[in-house]
Amino acid sequence: MNNQIILRLENISFEIKIGKSSQKILKDINLGINKSEIFGLTGESGSGKTTLGKIISGLEKPTSGKKYFHEKEFDGIETKHKIQFLFQNYVATHNPLQKIDNAFNELLKIQKETYSNWYKSKKEILNLVGLSDDVLSFYPSQLSGGQLQRLALAKLLFLKPELLILDEPFASQDVVSILNLIRLFKEINQKLGTTFLIISHELPYLLKISNRIGFIKDGEIIEVIKVDMKDVINKSLKPSSTYAQFLFHSFVINRT
Amino acid sequence: MQKDKELIQVLGLKVSVKGKDKVILNEIDFTCNQSEILTILGKNGEGKTTLALSLTKLLNPQIYSIEGKVYFRNEDILNLDENSLQKIRKEQIGYILQNPFSAFNPIYKIKDQIEELNKLKNIPFENFIQLMNKLELKNHNQILSKYPFELSGGMLQRLSAVRVLASNPDLIIADEPTSALDKPISNQLLKLFRDYVKERNGALIFITQDISIAESFSDKIAFLKNGNLIHFVERENLFKQTNLIEIEILLNSYRQLRL
Numbered sequence: 240m241n242n243q244i245i246l247r248l249e250n251i252s253f254e255i256k257i258g259k260s261s262q263k264i265l266k267d268i269n270l271g272i273n274k275s276e277i278f279g280l281t282g283e284s285g286s287g288k289t290t291l292g293k294i295i296s297g298l299e300k301p302t303s304g305k306k307y308f309h310e311k312e313f314d315g316i317e318t319k320h321k322i323q324f325l326f327q328n329y330v331a332t333h334n335p336l337q338k339i340d341n342a343f344n345e346l347l348k349i350q351k352e353t354y355s356n357w358y359k360s361k362k363e364i365l366n367l368v369g370l371s372d373d374v375l376s377f378y379p380s381q382l383s384g385g386q387l388q389r390l391a392l393a394k395l396l397f398l399k400p401e402l403l404i405l406d407e408p409f410a411s412q413d414v415v416s417i418l419n420l421i422r423l424f425k426e427i428n429q430k431l432g433t434t435f436l437i438i439s440h441e442l443p444y445l446l447k448i449s450n451r452i453g454f455i456k457d458g459e460i461i462e463v464i465k466v467d468m469k470d471v472i473n474k475s476l477k478p479s480s481t482y483a484q485f486l487f488h489s490f491v492i493n494r495t
Numbered sequence: 496m497q498k499d500k501e502l503i504q505v506l507g508l509k510v511s512v513k514g515k516d517k518v519i520l521n522e523i524d525f526t527c528n529q530s531e532i533l534t535i536l537g538k539n540g541e542g543k544t545t546l547a548l549s550l551t552k553l554l555n556p557q558i559y560s561i562e563g564k565v566y567f568r569n570e571d572i573l574n575l576d577e578n579s580l581q582k583i584r585k586e587q588i589g590y591i592l593q594n595p596f597s598a599f600n601p602i603y604k605i606k607d608q609i610e611e612l613n614k615l616k617n618i619p620f621e622n623f624i625q626l627m628n629k630l631e632l633k634n635h636n637q638i639l640s641k642y643p644f645e646l647s648g649g650m651l652q653r654l655s656a657v658r659v660l661a662s663n664p665d666l667i668i669a670d671e672p673t674s675a676l677d678k679p680i681s682n683q684l685l686k687l688f689r690d691y692v693k694e695r696n697g698a699l700i701f702i703t704q705d706i707s708i709a710e711s712f713s714d715k716i717a718f719l720k721n722g723n724l725i726h727f728v729e730r731e732n733l734f735k736q737t738n739l740i741e742i743e744i745l746l747n748s749y750r751q752l753r754l
Contacts, residue, residue, distance in 0.1 A: 283679070284649055284677055411674070413538040413539070413704055413745070414706060414748040415744060417748070418748040418751060418752060421752075443753055446754070447752060486678070487754075490707075490754045492707055492711045492754065493682075
């Protein structure tokens with residue numbers, strides 16, 4: 240993995256106004272994500288992790304601070320296809336009245352770049368995420384929750400993103416599906432070189448997939464650690480901040 | 496302490512949809528003793544919530560038919576009339592339901608709903624406050640003066656646990672009570688359940704798909720698959736080899752993912 244920086248955040252802050260008072264959701268975030276790495280972002284509910292993902296993808300505008308994509312400052316619009324966001328509520332991203340094939344064809348209109356072989360590419364991407372191309376003739380309601388998530392991912396991959404942001408992709412799934420998803424994300428990362436930012440409160444899963452993990456608390460990045468598989472297996476991961484240690488230990492199985 | 500005394504015994508419990516050929520739960524047998532935690536593990540859609548609700552006949556009788564026996568303190572409670580069942584639910588069996596948003600009456604403030612329970616069961620208000628503190632719900636007045644819809648799912652889930660724990664029933668049936676909680680708070684709630692079971696000599700039926708909770712916290716574990724309890728195991732033997740392929744796959748995936 241080369242250490243070329245694909246995304247850099249400089250003093251990103253985000254505030255919301257409630258009546259007359261305002262609340263700081265993110266405070267001076269500085270962060271760089273390397274090209275083709277898998278970066279995990281973890282923290283508790285309300286820490287600001289989803290907001291940060293939305294700001295990076297341009298779905299929210301920061302109150303202050305700068306964002307750089309390949310070291311060029313950007314606002315959101317100009318990188319629309321390069322940075323994609325998979326919502327936690329991926330079921331709602333599918334139009335229930337539209338056949339899946341039509342949804343894909345619409346993507347072709349958005350994506351001006353022409354695929355040399357449209358049918359083959361559709362098939363390839365569906366197969367990559369573990370779906371058969373039979374689903375093209377289905378309506379979304381004919382698929383299971385897990386299949387809809389893979390379909391949402393396939394649609395995003397169709398736009399050839401360089402950075403994929405996934406918001407809580409493991410939520411309410413069983414361990415067998417989670418393990419399969421982790422394998423899938425790694426495969427996409429290796430085959431297509433896609434950079435991943437995975438937002439999750441499940442630290443053990445992030446440890447299995449990420450190159451680095453950022454810990455966020457009350458809108459501040461407390462620490463970024465490099466993940467060494469040896470430390471994960473030996474449970475000897477030693478973050479330097481008290482907060483990251485606290486979070487790590489809350490997941491260690493403690494037989495009571 | 497009366498240990499190992501059967502508190503609830505389920506025999507041949509079967510739940511099916513009336514007028515259709517659809518069986519949701521089939522031949523369910525299990526026992527939960529006093530001062531014991533029984534975890535029922537299953538994926539989404541295997542019948543976990545139906546099982547929780549059927550134990551005190553909380554399912555809509557126009558849609559579901561329930562057969563079999565549920566003995567609670569040696570009394571077959573499925574044969575009781577609705578009034579007696581309500582009395583049992585009020586006084587002896589406490590529920591923490593899966594959907595925290597439906598656990599509270601939407602038109603009353605949290606405070607009024609808790610005070611109602613105070614009067615009913617004579618629980619000192621202080622007990623609620625202590626439990627709220629232990630679950631990081633520290634702005635008592637602010638939280639209690641809200642309507643349910645003004646609070647997050649995680650907060651309601653904790654309040655619903657507080658309400659049941661404070662009322663100190665003989666048995667708690669908890670359906671995914673930590674699903675909206677962060678791990679540190681989930682751990683604290685599990686500790687409160689542990690204390691309840693130990694100190695009160697109570698019992699807990701804990702329904703979840705989180706194997707790490709079963710591993711860290713229960714006494715007995717039962718696996719629910721497609722409406723059947725296919726495997727029972729004491730916690731110490733959770734990872735002992737079975738000849739059931741689906742359980743081997745599940746536990747093997749879990750072992751690769753846990754810390």
